[in-house]
Amino acid sequence: MKAPAFRYARPESLDEAIALLVEHGTDARVLAGGQSLMPMLNLRLLQPSVLVDINRLPLSEIRLQDQTLDIGALARHAEVLYSGEVAHMAPLLKLALPHVAHLAVRNRGTHGGSCALADPSAEIPACALALEASFVLRGPRGERRVPAELFFRGLYETALGADELLVRVDYPRAQPGWRYGFQEVARRHGDFAIAGLAAAARVEGGVLREARLAFFGVADRPVLVRGASVEELRERTDKMEVSGTRVYPPPFRRRLVRVLLERVTSSIEK
Ligand SMILES: Cc1cc2nc3c(=O)[nH]c(=O)nc-3n(C[C@H](O)[C@H](O)[C@H](O)COP(=O)(O)OP(=O)(O)OC[C@H]3O[C@@H](n4cnc5c(N)ncnc54)[C@H](O)[C@@H]3O)c2cc1C
Known part of the structure; x- marks a missing residue:
């Protein structure tokens, strides 16, 4: 099926982009890599009257700051995956990105x-979520910063207002003593996960002392579990609510969560 008719705008500046979002409100949609939006339009899951193509905006930079590694909203998955600074300062992303779709999608899809x-x-x-990133949003009233724990609000729902753009994601720089782990279960490599886990942990003498585990594919948004030992993480994870579908019912997903x-x-403790 073809996408419904829409007006197309390609602003040259952030201010112009935001003015378009203010003017059209929920009738507008931001177009970034188009890897999810275009299929949704073709399937008529969305029918925006205007697409605001942000690809000309200067939002692709990956920049190392004193405290953070800042990834521009338009940085492509492939650029993030092959960035030396990301490998060094946010190694969890380097572990996770090979699991995001496949090469063609990673070349276009954006952070x-x-x-x-x-x-x-x-x-x-x-x-x-596991790395305690913060999201920088820009709208008609200027910029605001939202921590990851407050950014993801539900199924395809975030703290972004209809008149706001996500401009970058700031990750605290990796600290000595911290290790990272990533695992997911998917039907085929590159498919969306049935369940997965992204983790950051502080380890002393090979023993986990502090951890942030972010499970995904198990609820309407990623779920954070913190703990100061593996035993505590097991107890807290067992209490976590896990949703399911007819194909992957909750007991099956719960089993995957334990395995992950x-x-x-x-x-991480190895
Ligand atoms: C075959 C296939 C397999 C895939 N597999 C995976 C996978 O395994 N894991 C995975 O995570 N993803 C997967 N994806 C999705 C892919 O990672 C997309 O790139 C990503 O989800 C959306 O990025 P995009 O830049 O293409 O956004 P778009 O499709 O352009 O936009 C997606 C949504 O975000 C909004 N948006 C985009 N940028 C901004 C912004 N800066 N500010 C405000 N709103 C914005 C848009 O309005 C739209 O609603 C897959 C996609 C395909 C086609």
Whole structure:
């Protein structure tokens, strides 16, 4: 099926883009890599009257700051995956990105697009949660910063207002003593996960002392579990609510969650 008719705008500046979002409100949609939006239009799941193509805006930079590694909303998955600074300062993303779709999609799909879409089975939102990233949103009243824990609000729902753009995601720089683990279960490599886990943990003498586990694909948004030992993480994970479908019912997903926890914590403590 073809997409419904829409007006197309390609602003040259952030101010122009935001003015378009203010003018059209919920009738407008931001177009970034188009890897999710265009299929949704073709399937008529969305019928916006205007597409605001942000690809000419200067939002692709990956920049190392004193405290953070800032990833522009338009940085493509492939650019993030092959960035030396990301490998060094946000290594969890480097572990996760090979699991995001496949090469063609990674060449077009953007960091901001994945976060703004907030698919509950997506890898990048879970990494942002585990790494305590913050999201920089820009709208008609200027910029605001939203921590990852408050950004993801539900199924395909975020803190972004209809008149706001996600401009970048700021990740605290990796600290000495912290290790990272990533695992997911999917039907085929590159498919959205049935369940997955992105983890950051502080390890002393090979023993996990503090951890943030972000499970994805198990609820309407990524779910954070914190703990100061593997035993505590097991207890808290067992209490976590897990949703399911007819094909992957909750007991099956719960079993996957336990397996993911054991795999990731043992790889981190190794
Ligand atoms: C075959 C296939 C397999 C895939 N597999 C995976 C997978 O395994 N894991 C995974 O995580 N993803 C997967 N994806 C999705 C892919 O990662 C997309 O790139 C991503 O979800 C959306 O990024 P995009 O830049 O293409 O955004 P778009 O499709 O352009 O936009 C997606 C949504 O976000 C909004 N948006 C985009 N950028 C901004 C912004 N800066 N500010 C505000 N709103 C914005 C748009 O309005 C739209 O609603 C897959 C896609 C395909 C086609």
